[in-house]
Each structure stands twice: as C-alpha cells, then as structure tokens.
Amino acid sequence: MTSGTPLYRNHVLLLSQSFFIKDNRAELLLHAHKYDFDILFFDELSRFVEAVARDDEGNLYVIDLDALHNMQSDMQDSRKTLMLGELLQRLPGDHSYVYLQSARQGGRFLLQQRLVDSNCLAYAEKPIANDVLVDKLFNLFVQQKRGDLVRMMVLGDAPGLDPDALLRQRIELIPHADAQTLHVRVKEVQPDIVLVTDAEYRRTEALVRVLKKNIEADPVREVVLAQCRPDDALSMNALASGFDAVLPAGTPGLLAPQLVNRANKIRVNKDLIGKDRATGLLNKVGLQRKAQELIRQAAREERPLAFGVLDIDKFKTINDTWGHHFGDIVIKRLSLALGAQLAEGDLLSRFGGEEFVLVFWNCTLEQGWGRLDAMRQAFGAIPFEVKPGEVRHFSFSGGMAAYPACRSENELFLRADAMLYEAKQGGRNRICPAPAPQRVAGTQAAADAL
Known part of the structure; x- marks a missing residue:
C-alpha cells in the first residue's frame, strides 16, 4: 500500500x-x-x-x-x-x-x-x-497520553485549588455555590469529578444520594469529599452514603495532587471504555456521551450541528478478496483520512466494523454535506496496493442529518442512517441528501475498486 x-x-x-x-x-x-x-x-x-x-x-x-x-x-x-x-x-x-x-x-x-x-x-x-x-x-x-480534559465541579471552598495550575494538568475547575441546585448543574455539565467540602456535606447530607440515584448518572464519575477537618464519623457516614472517596484537605498543597491522580485514572478509564482500540477513535459508548454533551452545548449557544454516518462500500468483498488484515488497513486509512479534516469541536467515531460517525460543530446540513463529500473524495484518492504492482481505490457512502431539526443523538443517528441507506441504494460512493440546488450523484465511482 x-x-x-x-x-x-x-x-x-x-x-x-x-x-x-x-x-x-x-x-x-x-x-x-x-x-x-x-x-x-x-x-x-x-x-x-x-x-x-x-x-x-x-x-x-x-x-x-x-x-x-x-x-x-x-x-x-x-x-x-x-x-x-x-x-x-x-x-x-x-x-x-x-x-x-x-x-x-x-x-x-x-x-x-x-x-x-x-x-x-x-x-x-x-x-x-x-x-x-x-x-x-x-x-x-x-x-x-495527556488525554481529554477532565471537568471537576466543586461545591464549597476547597483549599489550595489553583484553576490555572489544574488546567495545565488538563483539569477544568467549575465552581458551584448552591447545594440545592448541584444535581441540576451536574446534569447540565456532566463533570467527571464532583468535589464536595465537608462543610457543605454537613449542611446537606443527602447530596451524594441525590446525585447517584439519577438514572442518567455517569458510572465513571467520581463524587469525592474534601475533608478539611479530621472527623472519622463524618468520613464513615460519607462513604456509606455513596461518596467514592474521602480526601484529606487540611494540609496546604495536599488536595490538588490527590485530585490530579484521580483525574489521570478517570482519563485512562474513559479512554479504555470509550475509545476503539484499533483506531483510537471514539467507539459507540464514547460517541454517545460526547454527542449528548455537544447537543447540550449547541442548545445553550444556539449553534447548528451536522451529523454524518458513513460506511465503506462493499467492505465484505474487500475482506473476502484480500483478507481481514487488509480490511483492517483500509479501516485504519479511512480513520486517518477523516481525522485529518476535523475541525475544533468536531467528533469522529468508529461506530462499529466499517461504519463511522462524524458530528460537525457549528455546521449546517449543507456545510456538513460539503465537508463529508470532501472527505469522500480524499479517501477515494488513496491508492491501496492490494498486491505487488496492483493498486485499487475504495469508496464510502454517507448519510447526513442536522440539529436542531433532529433534537436528540438517537434521532440524529436514525435520520442519518436512513440517508446512508438511500445513498447505498442510489449507487454508492455518494452523500445523501445532496444539497437541493445540486442533487448531484457521487463523483467518479470507484470503478477500479472492485
């Protein structure tokens, strides 16, 4: 190749x-x-x-x-x-x-x-x-790897936390002042760590139970008690009520490194749970969480999103003709071709097998069609040496959907997947729906592909 x-x-x-x-x-x-x-x-x-x-x-x-x-x-x-x-x-x-x-x-x-x-x-x-x-x-x-940003919401006055120093460790500190609305804010922001001081816990003992019993609670999220004053009984009660850890915070400089260590572990766990090992891209689990976060952000900021689902054309024939190892190489090359054209805020996932999902941030349906079609052309131009002296080109088909026309991650996927089926039925190597003024079919079919 x-x-x-x-x-x-x-x-x-x-x-x-x-x-x-x-x-x-x-x-x-x-x-x-x-x-x-x-x-x-x-x-x-x-x-x-x-x-x-x-x-x-x-x-x-x-x-x-x-x-x-x-x-x-x-x-x-x-x-x-x-x-x-x-x-x-x-x-x-x-x-x-x-x-x-x-x-x-x-x-x-x-x-x-x-x-x-x-x-x-x-x-x-x-x-x-x-x-x-x-x-x-x-x-x-x-x-x-440094990995993704870890978001930490803090309730109360936790000593020795420098937001700039934490940000250099890829930890974003999000302060929150009201215990009664903490569960609402956590649902909106979806932080990876919730840090509660012992003073706030004494005032509102039911905090962690309210957070943990929400059916939408992230199982990877940690709810941690920062204990500024030693109190064994309080620590035991906190752990029994659902806190994941009690961190001593009375000594200056002690709390921050403990949180950095926990953030690093959370980051690794998120990567292992939410990323595809063969490509390093988001997998189905990782995409679902990230896409939901992006939709919430788009709603707050009133931004559009374009959602694309794509599938390598005749991939079973590729595997059957040149072997599964070669099929893995085609998938890897596609992931590199797609990733090279991502913009800040976009998402890219290997959804399963030869199927990929992209979410374009602040992008209309027409703009998303143009970007995905450019990716289609870039992938179609890649030469694959299937055996010495023999080169083939391959293609993919894609379907598009848009937010806010579709309001949820599931609705976006179902609409884009239906458009992918339409693209396959229409001859492959194309993106549907094409922009209304154009309604063009895909460029040159990968005639020498298969």
Missing part, C-alpha cells in the same frame, strides 16, 4: 533474543497492527540505544531481560556477557522502559527495586501470550 501518511501512529522498540523475535514476530505484529501500533525489533544493544536516543515521539521501549544472556559487552572484554548494570547504564536516561522477565527474575524483590529505580515504566513476567502483551502495551500508550 502506498501513501505518504504513516500507517501506525505509535511504535514499540523491542530489544529481545533472536529466538523470541523469530518465533513471535508475525503474530506480535498482527496483534499490534490491530491496536494501531507497529513493533520494531532489535537484537543488538547498540542499535537499540541509538534508536531510543533519536526517538522523541512518545513511543514505548521494551527490553527482554533474557536477551542479556545472548549479548556481549562491548565496553571492555568483548567476550564478557552483558550485565544488567551495564544495560541500565547505557540506556538513555530521559526515557522510560518496559521490562520482560522470567518468573524466577520476577520473584527477586531486589531486582524489581533496581528496575523501578532505573526509569522503569512497567515490568511483566514471561511467558506472556502475544495478545496479552500487546493489550498491556496498548494500555500503556493510553496512560502516557
């Missing part, structure tokens, strides 16, 4: 024994590519160190400690087996590493201590199944 855009956004640099690479290379790559990262294999320490030193893309660096037995030191006596201390000394100190080790090595606490004190991002014991290793590495990629 030929294209100037990198196929995989992330990479793993793996230093390992030659037999580990030989026996696992193909399967490791197959699993990794489905999770949108590639693996670069190294069996020489010097080449691995050079590659890590040159890399500044936030990739992962994995070291199989069993490789030490098959590597020789090149610092003094070339016949000397490479030792752990020399390995750690030679690794670039401004990067962190993932170590693979045997169960016997994993049982040695002093070895684990040495690793975690030497830029260790994580360690894992072998034997480990290839799909499990790849899944764990994907989770590490998620954890390393």
Whole structure:
C-alpha cells in the first residue's frame, strides 16, 4: 500500500533474543497492527540505544531481560556477557522502559527495586501470550497520553485549588455555590469529578444520594469529599452514603495532587471504555456521551450541528478478496483520512466494523454535506496496493442529518442512517441528501475498486 501518511501512529522498540523475535514476530505484529501500533525489533544493544536516543515521539521501549544472556559487552572484554548494570547504564536516561522477565527474575524483590529505580515504566513476567502483551502495551500508550480534559465541579471552598495550575494538568475547575441546585448543574455539565467540602456535606447530607440515584448518572464519575477537618464519623457516614472517596484537605498543597491522580485514572478509564482500540477513535459508548454533551452545548449557544454516518462500500468483498488484515488497513486509512479534516469541536467515531460517525460543530446540513463529500473524495484518492504492482481505490457512502431539526443523538443517528441507506441504494460512493440546488450523484465511482 502506498501513501505518504504513516500507517501506525505509535511504535514499540523491542530489544529481545533472536529466538523470541523469530518465533513471535508475525503474530506480535498482527496483534499490534490491530491496536494501531507497529513493533520494531532489535537484537543488538547498540542499535537499540541509538534508536531510543533519536526517538522523541512518545513511543514505548521494551527490553527482554533474557536477551542479556545472548549479548556481549562491548565496553571492555568483548567476550564478557552483558550485565544488567551495564544495560541500565547505557540506556538513555530521559526515557522510560518496559521490562520482560522470567518468573524466577520476577520473584527477586531486589531486582524489581533496581528496575523501578532505573526509569522503569512497567515490568511483566514471561511467558506472556502475544495478545496479552500487546493489550498491556496498548494500555500503556493510553496512560502516557495527556488525554481529554477532565471537568471537576466543586461545591464549597476547597483549599489550595489553583484553576490555572489544574488546567495545565488538563483539569477544568467549575465552581458551584448552591447545594440545592448541584444535581441540576451536574446534569447540565456532566463533570467527571464532583468535589464536595465537608462543610457543605454537613449542611446537606443527602447530596451524594441525590446525585447517584439519577438514572442518567455517569458510572465513571467520581463524587469525592474534601475533608478539611479530621472527623472519622463524618468520613464513615460519607462513604456509606455513596461518596467514592474521602480526601484529606487540611494540609496546604495536599488536595490538588490527590485530585490530579484521580483525574489521570478517570482519563485512562474513559479512554479504555470509550475509545476503539484499533483506531483510537471514539467507539459507540464514547460517541454517545460526547454527542449528548455537544447537543447540550449547541442548545445553550444556539449553534447548528451536522451529523454524518458513513460506511465503506462493499467492505465484505474487500475482506473476502484480500483478507481481514487488509480490511483492517483500509479501516485504519479511512480513520486517518477523516481525522485529518476535523475541525475544533468536531467528533469522529468508529461506530462499529466499517461504519463511522462524524458530528460537525457549528455546521449546517449543507456545510456538513460539503465537508463529508470532501472527505469522500480524499479517501477515494488513496491508492491501496492490494498486491505487488496492483493498486485499487475504495469508496464510502454517507448519510447526513442536522440539529436542531433532529433534537436528540438517537434521532440524529436514525435520520442519518436512513440517508446512508438511500445513498447505498442510489449507487454508492455518494452523500445523501445532496444539497437541493445540486442533487448531484457521487463523483467518479470507484470503478477500479472492485
């Protein structure tokens, strides 16, 4: 397949024994590519160190400690087996590493201590199944990303919270003054964390029960008590009534880092729950929440939204002809082509299989048609090398709907999906409904596609 855009956004640099690479290379790559990262294999320490030193893309660096037995030191006596201390000394100190080790090595606490004190991002014991290793590495990629903004609503005067400092940690602080209307404001804003001071809890003990019993309550959201004055009985009552945690806040500077840690964990959980692993885009769960938030914002600000549903044409034939792995590549390329043309505030989701959903912020139906049609043309121009010397082009069809004509996320999807069906029935490779003055069919059909 030929294209100037990198196929995989992330990479793993793996230093390992030659037999580990030989026996696992193909399967490791197959699993990794489905999770949108590639693996670069190294069996020489010097080449691995050079590659890590040159890399500044936030990739992962994995070291199989069993490789030490098959590597020789090149610092003094070339016949000397490479030792752990020399390995750690030679690794670039401004990067962190993932170590693979045997169960016997994993049982040695002093070895684990040495690793975690030497830029260790994580360690894992072998034997480990290839799909499990790849899944764990994907989770590490998620954890390393700054991720989405975490919104925190605060009721009461919580000490030591600097809004600007929190914003630099990707946490937006939203103060609220009235306990009686907190549940209404939470429903409107949908924060990820609700922080209640102990003074406010003493005044309105039913706060958390009102928040948690709402059938629309987000299960990922945390309701946290900031305890400015030690009170064990109050803490026990708060936890029994539904608070997720009680954070000590009496010492200056203590509350903020606790909230940053909780926000980071929430961010990772949201990514794992709400994002498609193969493309990194929103999945069906993530889209539903984000789209509902965007609709509420559009209602407050009186802005239009355009909602598009698209589907790769004849995707089953692509899979049947060139294999599911090639089909995965087509999906990945489409996600990159769509993502390259997103604007601030837009949403993009892999809704399932070969189906994608876009939401264009502050965009009319006609404007949305134009933007989605431009994406259709951009994807149709991508050459796919299905086998050496043979290039094909593929297409997608799309349907559009608009807010406020459709008022809910479900209504928007059903309308756009109906228009997608119309586009498929009308010959594929087109967006429906076309703007009234034009009513044009899709540009050149992907005649050489299938």
